[in-house]
Amino acid sequence: MASVKLKNIKKNYTKDVQVIKGVNLDIQDGEFVVFVGPSGCGKSTMLRMIAGLEDITEGELMIGDKVANDIHASKRGIAMVFQSYALYPHMTVAENMGFALKLSGTPKAEIDGRVKRAAEILQITHLLDRKPKALSGGQRQRVAIGRAIVREPKVFLFDEPLSNLDASLRLNMRVELSKLHQDLKTTMIYVTHDQVEAMTLADRIVVFNAGIIQQVGSPLELYENPSNLFVAGFLGSPKMNLLDASVVASDNRSATVRLPKGIAVRAGVDAARAKANDRVTLGIRPEHIQLAADADANAIPARVDLIEHLGDHVLAYIEIPGINEIISVKLPGNSTTLKYGDAIKVVFPEADCMLFDAEGLAFKRVR
Amino acid sequence: MSKSFTRALELTGQYAGLIAFTIFTTFPFIWATSVAISADPGNIWLFPGAFLPTDPSLVWFKRVITDIPFKDYLLNSTIISFWTIFFTVVISVMAGYPLARLRFPGRGLIFIGIIATMMLPSEVAIIPNFVTLKHIGDFFEATIGYKLIGLNTFPGVFLPGVAGAFGIFLMKQAFEQIPQDLIDAARVDGAKELQILWRVMVPVSAPSIAALAIFTLVNAWNEFIWSGIVLTSRDKYPLAVGMFNDLTGPFAVSTSMVMAGIVLSVLPVLIFFALTQRYFISGLDGAVK
Numbered sequence: 001m002a003s004v005k006l007k008n009i010k011k012n013y014t015k016d017v018q019v020i021k022g023v024n025l026d027i028q029d030g031e032f033v034v035f036v037g038p039s040g041c042g043k044s045t046m047l048r049m050i051a052g053l054e055d056i057t058e059g060e061l062m063i064g065d066k067v068a069n070d071i072h073a074s075k076r077g078i079a080m081v082f083q084s085y086a087l088y089p090h091m092t093v094a095e096n097m098g099f100a101l102k103l104s105g106t107p108k109a110e111i112d113g114r115v116k117r118a119a120e121i122l123q124i125t126h127l128l129d130r131k132p133k134a135l136s137g138g139q140r141q142r143v144a145i146g147r148a149i150v151r152e153p154k155v156f157l158f159d160e161p162l163s164n165l166d167a168s169l170r171l172n173m174r175v176e177l178s179k180l181h182q183d184l185k186t187t188m189i190y191v192t193h194d195q196v197e198a199m200t201l202a203d204r205i206v207v208f209n210a211g212i213i214q215q216v217g218s219p220l221e222l223y224e225n226p227s228n229l230f231v232a233g234f235l236g237s238p239k240m241n242l243l244d245a246s247v248v249a250s251d252n253r254s255a256t257v258r259l260p261k262g263i264a265v266r267a268g269v270d271a272a273r274a275k276a277n278d279r280v281t282l283g284i285r286p287e288h289i290q291l292a293a294d295a296d297a298n299a300i301p302a303r304v305d306l307i308e309h310l311g312d313h314v315l316a317y318i319e320i321p322g323i324n325e326i327i328s329v330k331l332p333g334n335s336t337t338l339k340y341g342d343a344i345k346v347v348f349p350e351a352d353c354m355l356f357d358a359e360g361l362a363f364k365r366v367r
Numbered sequence: 368m369s370k371s372f373t374r375a376l377e378l379t380g381q382y383a384g385l386i387a388f389t390i391f392t393t394f395p396f397i398w399a400t401s402v403a404i405s406a407d408p409g410n411i412w413l414f415p416g417a418f419l420p421t422d423p424s425l426v427w428f429k430r431v432i433t434d435i436p437f438k439d440y441l442l443n444s445t446i447i448s449f450w451t452i453f454f455t456v457v458i459s460v461m462a463g464y465p466l467a468r469l470r471f472p473g474r475g476l477i478f479i480g481i482i483a484t485m486m487l488p489s490e491v492a493i494i495p496n497f498v499t500l501k502h503i504g505d506f507f508e509a510t511i512g513y514k515l516i517g518l519n520t521f522p523g524v525f526l527p528g529v530a531g532a533f534g535i536f537l538m539k540q541a542f543e544q545i546p547q548d549l550i551d552a553a554r555v556d557g558a559k560e561l562q563i564l565w566r567v568m569v570p571v572s573a574p575s576i577a578a579l580a581i582f583t584l585v586n587a588w589n590e591f592i593w594s595g596i597v598l599t600s601r602d603k604y605p606l607a608v609g610m611f612n613d614l615t616g617p618f619a620v621s622t623s624m625v626m627a628g629i630v631l632s633v634l635p636v637l638i639f640f641a642l643t644q645r646y647f648i649s650g651l652d653g654a655v656k
Contacts, residue, residue: 053551074557086548090570099566100556147556 001186002064002077002154003029004050009059011045011211019045021211022059027189032181035191036198037208037234044159046208047191051080051157063155074100076155079148083160085140087132087147094119094128097147118149121180138169145180158190162197174200195235199223207231229281229360238286238315238328240354245282250274253366255355257282261322263300267353269363274355281356286315286330288352292345299345302327307338314338318346394418396633403427403627411622427627431614434624437631439602440609444588445635447524447605451587452580454529459579460572462530463538464564468550478539485532490592496527497596523597524605525587534579541575542568577643588636606632 004027011020020042027033035043048054050061052073061068068076079100087096095102097118098111106114119125122142132140141161148156158177162170178201181188192198198205199219207214207222207230215227226232232240245257248264255271257280258264265282274280292299300320308315316329316338329346331338338344355363398418402411406424410416431437465471466478497518504517516522545568553567569576591607598604604612610628619625 048551051551051555053554073551073555078555080552080555082548082552084546084548086546086552088549088553088567088571090573099553099558103557103562147552151556 001029003027003031003062004155004187004189005060005062006046006050007060007062009046009049009061010057011042011049011054012057019211020049020057023211023213025206025213025216027187030185030187032188032190032201032203033206034198034202034204035189035206035208036193036195037214039193041208042211043191043193043206043208047080047157047159047189050155050189051078052076053080074103077153078155078157079151079153080157080159081141081144081148081161083163085132085144085164087140087143089132092129092131093124093135093143093146096132096143097150100147100151114150114152115146118146121149121183122146122176137165138173141165141173145177149180149184154187156186156188158188160192161190162192163194170197177201195237199235205235207234209234225362225365226283226354227362229283229356229362232283232354232356232362236285238330240283240285241289241325241327242356243282243284243323243325243327245280247271247274247276247278247280249276254350255280255363257355259320259323263320263322265300265348265353266350267355267363268351268366269353269355270366271355271363274357274363279358281360282348283354283356284348284352286328288349289327289329290347290349291329291331291335292347294345296345296347299347302344302346304338304340304342304344307340309333309336318344320346396630399626399629402623403630405623408621408623411626427621427623428631430621430624431627431631435609435613435628436602437606437609437628440604440606441632441635443521443603443609444605444607444632447521447594448584448587450521451525451529452583454525455531455534455583456576456579458530459534459538460564460569460576462535463542464568466535467539467542468568469560481532481535485536489528492527493593493596496593500527500597518597519599519603520597521603524590524594527593528587528590534583537575537579538572541572545571581640581643584639585636588632 004025006023006025006027009020009023010018012018023046035046037043045054049056050063052068052071056069063071063076063078088099091099094112094115097115101111101114115128116125119128122145124139124142124146127135127139127143132143135143141164144161161177162173165173174197177190181201190197190201202219204216205219205222206216209230215222215231217225222231223235226235229242233242243259245259245265248256248258250256250271252270252272254266254268255274256264256266259282267282302318302320304316305319305326306317308317310333312333314331314333314335316331317326318329319326351367354365357363401418401420402408404423404425404427405411405420406422406426410419410421462481466474466481500516500518500523504514504520504523507513507515507517514520516526549567549571550563553563558566588605589607590605591611594605595608595611598608601609601612610625610632614625614628
């Protein structure tokens with residue numbers, strides 16, 4: 001087991017094309033860290049650099065207490081699970097899992113023992129003699145994970161391992177990966193673009209965008225206190241509602257902002273650095289918007305545009321006159337009386353409203 | 368017109384086309400076979416009589432085997448073809464891999480150079496190769512006292528042709544189709560470049576290698592001009608040269624015997640194809656996704 005330290009890592013493909021623009025990150029021994037971000041944000045490249053499959057243009061990579069920049073992939077003590085599984089099609093499952101040990105000259109009896117133990121952990125003992133083409137997608141992914149376990153690596157690297165699986169299998173494997181981490185207590189770095197995987201698996205999430213780390217923190221920390229607009233919009237489903245606004249009044253306990261058409265909303269943030277008339281973005285998560293009684297004078301009138309019944313909850317898409325964006329609202333599953341075209345009133349609770357300045361940086365929330 | 372009638376018409380058309388094509392491509396061989404198994408050569412120039420064996424028997428095959436050193440020729444052909452395939456595959460794999468997968472300066476230029484040799488007819492190489500071989504033979508004779516490579520030797524027959532642009536091109540294309548993840552996985556597993564090549568790339572490319580082996584076999588087996596020029600002693604002749612030498616010409620014994628010889632010389636290739644054709648089905652199943 002080992003920690004992983006990234007010090008000012010940069011990656012250039014050509015002189016002008018820089019895909020990783022200075023990444024600093026400390027990953028603790030035994031931690032489960034998830035790199036998340038949209039396609040092309042550099043998260044997979046970062047993982048491949050840790051694996052030793054891409055050269056590091058600048059900066060220092062430490063695995064354990066050794067600088068690993070120039071160590072061959074196989075000597076770094078890492079094992080990697082690929083999105084495409086990358087099983088050797090001409091070998092049986094057992095040979096696939098034991099290939100690395102065979103290459104390193106491990107005695108056959110020990111290879112068999114370790115393959116058998118890994119197969120037991122993953123419940124694929126009955127598949128050991130099969131070739132990959134006789135396996136289902138989920139079984140193949142298990143074999144790929146088994147191949148990593150057998151090597152007893154210091155760090156596991158996962159490159160979108162569940163993306164090719166169907167929804168229910170993905171859920172199962174997610175739970176199993178979580179259990180695997182609890183059992184092995186090995187450092188794991190996991191790349192995904194799926195924020196649900198990120199939220200459920202991670203000890204800490206690292207949000208990437210355009211080759212830069214946007215924020216690092218525990219899933220709840222990132223969800224509740226996103227440091228900027230990108231993180232706010234990226235985590236959460238449906239997305240956080242983000243509305244253009246301008247500051248009316250602000251102090252270090254709260255800020256009052258005006259939405260178009262003069263609707264005023266208060267946000268519980270430390271907005272001492274904001275001035276009146278500053279352009280800001282108001283953010284509120286769908287589950288925090290509340291329906292209000294018709295008589296409520298502070299409530300904002302709106303109209304229902306679309307209703308989606310999802311069983312456990314109802315998603316309502318509403319329109320507020322004067323605001324261009326459609327606002328999504330997450331309501332309890334029993335609010336079945338709403339229908340298309342209904343005139344309703346909603347409240348944005350002060351404590352749940354977030355505020356972002358013109359650069360997209362969040363104002364600190366007051367709790 | 369009803370749907371099923373249209374369908375029947377479509378099928379008839381397809382089969383008619385395919386059958387016509389089959390007849391067109393196989394009729395020389397059918398003719399040769401039919402003549403070879405006819406004991407009575409009376410009908411061999413008549414149509415359609417020649418296509419139906421008259422008085423079927425294997426007598427001409429027996430004559431071929433007893434009258435000329437058929438077994439020696441067969442052995443020579445086998446030796447030459449085996450080494451041709453072996454060296455062609457090894458060289459094509461070793462050259463195709465770096466061209467497909469490694470990054471080094473001049474890679475594109477080297478590939479263009481190799482492909483450019485395909486533009487030249489192979490006859491262009493006959494005289495330079497002959498002269499080179501003679502000198503190599505002299506060199507070996509002077510240094511080790513034995514003509515390992517040279518005129519009238521088997522290596523002289525197969526070595527000039529083994530580094531062919533076609534094989535290198537075929538293997539390069541095959542290696543390019545292997546997913547990068549598979550190579551990365553092997554690299555993480557600790558495989559060195561050569562181990563990646565022999566333990567992962569080559570087994571996965573088995574269908575392409577089988578195809579290359581078949582093409583090479585057919586070419587080597589049927590090769591006539593070059594072996595006829597390089598080989599001067601009769602005991603080294605391969606089938607194509609030996610058969611032509613013994614069975615045709617002004618003193619030719621019988622057309623039926625020539626045909627029987629042709630059928631016999633084609634059979635080994637057909638058998639080889641039957642044995643290897645299962646490798647043509649894709650080898651990449653289950654590797655990714």
